[in-house]
Amino acid sequence: MGTPQGEPSLYTVEIDGDTFEDCPALRVHYAYGPPLLGEGRVEIRGITVTQPPATGDDDQDQAPDRGLDEVAVRQVTAAWRRIEAWLREHAPASYGSLKAGASVEEIAALEAALGLRIPADLKALWSLHAGVRDVRGAGFLLDNRALMDLDAVVAFYRMQMMFQQRSRSDEDPTWRPSWIPFCSYGVDDRSSGLYLDSTTGELGYFSRYAEHWAEYASLTVYLEEFADALEAPVLVTGARPGLAGGALVWGPPNYPDPDHPWVEYTG
Incomplete structure (x- = not known):
């Protein structure tokens, strides 16, 4: 998705007119543009895991993704x-x-x-x-x-x-x-x-x-x-x-x- 900047969990990407789409399993939180960032740049600030719908009455808690x-x-x-x-x-x-x-x-x-x-x-x-x-x-x-x-x-x-x-x-x-x-x-x-x-x-x-x-x-x-x-x-x-x-x-x-x-x- 981009080039790592500092911490491995923080990425900066160029926006070239393409649509920014979240992965269906994740909710991505990001900051965009001025005043903290340059024009046309975005920093991913956090990723929240969304819960998939249950597929049956007997489903058990899924193991965490390491x-x-x-x-x-x-x-x-x-x-x-x-x-x-x-x-x-x-x-x-x-x-x-x-x-x-x-x-x-x-x-x-x-x-x-x-x-x-x-x-x-x-x-x-x-x-x-x-x-x-x-x-x-x-x-x-x-x-x-x-x-x-x-x-x-x-x-x-x-x-x-x-x-x-x-x-x-x-x-x-x-x-x-x-x-x-x-x-x-x-x-x-x-x-x-x-x-x-x-x-x-x-x-x-x-x-x-x-x-x-x-x-x-x-x-x-x-x-x-x-x-x-x-x-x-x-x-x-x-x-x-x-x-x-x-x-x-x-x-x-x-x-x-x-x-x-x-x-x-x-x-």
């Missing part, structure tokens, strides 16, 4: 490294909140506790950092959310599944078994956040009021938008990155901290 998993791992790792490098340089308080990565054994134990296979992209994220400590600056993800640790993931998932079983509503479920929460409003505040749908790869929003909707096409898209906002803040249209006492805060904040005034980061 090649696609490797692509997802590379993409998530590359995007997160960009974020981490920015935090290290500009927001030491937020960088210092990061916990160590989870081991293979810890992630396997999480899969057993949830009773489902964790997608490769989410495994990659947690293997880099399995949550944050409850310190100032920990809520540095987009919209000032915090990365959940594995114990919090299990506890919240089980609670949501219990609520779903009690409601017995299949038409408008409060929670689906395939939804894996990974970030929340605060380190100890689960009133809202994001989950990854292990069936579709999409990221969705949840709240305490049983609200839920799709927000991002994949974890890769989410992390790359995050990294792009830090590296090119002039292009941000929503909440803007800023610094407050060495922490990354998306703002302007609704409730400014007088001890740590917010200063917009402009690059």
Whole structure:
């Protein structure tokens, strides 16, 4: 499809009037043209695997495609490294909140506790950092959310599944078994956040009021938008990155901290 530029998962291709068509089994997410790219150029930012329709009542879950998993791992790792490098340089308080990565054994134990296979992209994220400590600056993800640790993931998932079983509503479920929460409003505040749908790869929003909707096409898209906002803040249209006492805060904040005034980061 093109010539590799840097990371093996990132390609730049010339557009010569030919139709750009996605493979039927994949959903390709790409950026096109100015201001970040040259005229007539496109960068593939992420690839989401679409689920084929069932062919029978007895179909079982298909085995993951190892090649696609490797692509997802590379993409998530590359995007997160960009974020981490920015935090290290500009927001030491937020960088210092990061916990160590989870081991293979810890992630396997999480899969057993949830009773489902964790997608490769989410495994990659947690293997880099399995949550944050409850310190100032920990809520540095987009919209000032915090990365959940594995114990919090299990506890919240089980609670949501219990609520779903009690409601017995299949038409408008409060929670689906395939939804894996990974970030929340605060380190100890689960009133809202994001989950990854292990069936579709999409990221969705949840709240305490049983609200839920799709927000991002994949974890890769989410992390790359995050990294792009830090590296090119002039292009941000929503909440803007800023610094407050060495922490990354998306703002302007609704409730400014007088001890740590917010200063917009402009690059």
